Amino acid sequence: MMSRRSVMVMVVMAVVVCLGVGLGAGLLLAPAPIPVVAADASGPAQVGVIAQDYLAEATNPVTVATTPTRSYPTSASGVVRATACQAGVPIDSGSKVMMVNDEPVMALHLATPPWRDLESGMKGEDVKDFQTELARLGYAVTADGKYSSRTARAVAKLWATLGVKDRDTLPLSEIIWLPQETAIPSKCDLTIGDSAGPGTTTFTAGGGLTSATVTGLDDATRRVAVLGDDTATAALGADGVVSDPAFLASLEASPLYQQWKSQGSPALTLKTRLIDPVRVVAVPASSLYDIHGSSACLVDQSGHAASVRILASQLGQTFVTAEVLPTSVAVPAPKERETCG
Numbered sequence: 001m002m003s004r005r006s007v008m009v010m011v012v013m014a015v016v017v018c019l020g021v022g023l024g025a026g027l028l029l030a031p032a033p034i035p036v037v038a039a040d041a042s043g044p045a046q047v048g049v050i051a052q053d054y055l056a057e058a059t060n061p062v063t064v065a066t067t068p069t070r071s072y073p074t075s076a077s078g079v080v081r082a083t084a085c086q087a088g089v090p091i092d093s094g095s096k097v098m099m100v101n102d103e104p105v106m107a108l109h110l111a112t113p114p115w116r117d118l119e120s121g122m123k124g125e126d127v128k129d130f131q132t133e134l135a136r137l138g139y140a141v142t143a144d145g146k147y148s149s150r151t152a153r154a155v156a157k158l159w160a161t162l163g164v165k166d167r168d169t170l171p172l173s174e175i176i177w178l179p180q181e182t183a184i185p186s187k188c189d190l191t192i193g194d195s196a197g198p199g200t201t202t203f204t205a206g207g208g209l210t211s212a213t214v215t216g217l218d219d220a221t222r223r224v225a226v227l228g229d230d231t232a233t234a235a236l237g238a239d240g241v242v243s244d245p246a247f248l249a250s251l252e253a254s255p256l257y258q259q260w261k262s263q264g265s266p267a268l269t270l271k272t273r274l275i276d277p278v279r280v281v282a283v284p285a286s287s288l289y290d291i292h293g294s295s296a297c298l299v300d301q302s303g304h305a306a307s308v309r310i311l312a313s314q315l316g317q318t319f320v321t322a323e324v325l326p327t328s329v330a331v332p333a334p335k336e337r338e339t340c341g
Helices: 005-031 126-137 147-160 245-254 255-263
Strands: 043-050 051-054 058-066 070-074 080-083 094-100 103-109 173-176 185-188 200-205 208-214 225-226 232-235 268-273 280-286 288-293 294-299 305-314 317-321 327-329
Touching: 070 173, 094 200, 103 126, 126 147, 208 225, 208 268, 225 245, 232 245, 245 255, 268 305, 280 327, 294 327
Parallel strands: 103 173
Antiparallel strands: 043 327, 051 280, 058 208, 058 268, 070 200, 080 094, 094 103, 185 200, 225 232, 225 268, 280 317, 288 294, 294 305, 305 317
């Protein structure tokens, strides 16, 4: 049997264990203390701001106007063995455009499209039309509508300039009709090694930019259009139109325009910015109050309300301008504050 002393020790230990368990449970179930937040007696802080130039850069949609396009077909058949066509390089009447097989093909300006081969003894308005062009090119002929021996000699001299001997006729298959005295290719459709046939387009002219109009601007005359990283700039007209030839040439040659021209997407856009930068400060949005449209108030370094004009917001900062820019602003705006009228 256990002694009285042993029994007493076990009772005491049991009591201690029970008390410990109860204390632990009490700690686990007791509600967390409520933190006491001390009020900030200092009020809004003055935050320094630095003046900077603001260019109001934006990306705007653009519409373009181009010259009409025109295709210049050939009636020749065969393989293109040489070509003088280069985009942007004029092709003049009386010049060689290409070689098909062993025959040169000549560009020729006529008032109306040619429709038949011409040779000695023929008469007609088309003969007269051809004689008119021969005279313009400097050959001694009279535009009387009669394909005389004198006309034939002039034709032979014209072909001789292209390397052809003893030809005094005008085969329809050996000319490319030019409605004007000169054509400027925007695209050469036939290149060396291609097969030509009646109706095949030799080159395409036109399609060049004549203007670009930047849309979505309220202050177009205060802005310039910018291509790439300042590759080219141009002033905008009152309606947002860019007509500067150098800028349009740069735009037309740019990958941006070429991709849009070939695919039609994404939409064509241009970057614009102010001609004369505006001095601004970037302030936290919480410093502004009494905001009405682009007008707002803030408390400046003097501790008084100042009127500012909002120009833009970005990444939590608001760009504002005023006659006198603040050097610091109260953040956040005080609860007790003046109006800035």
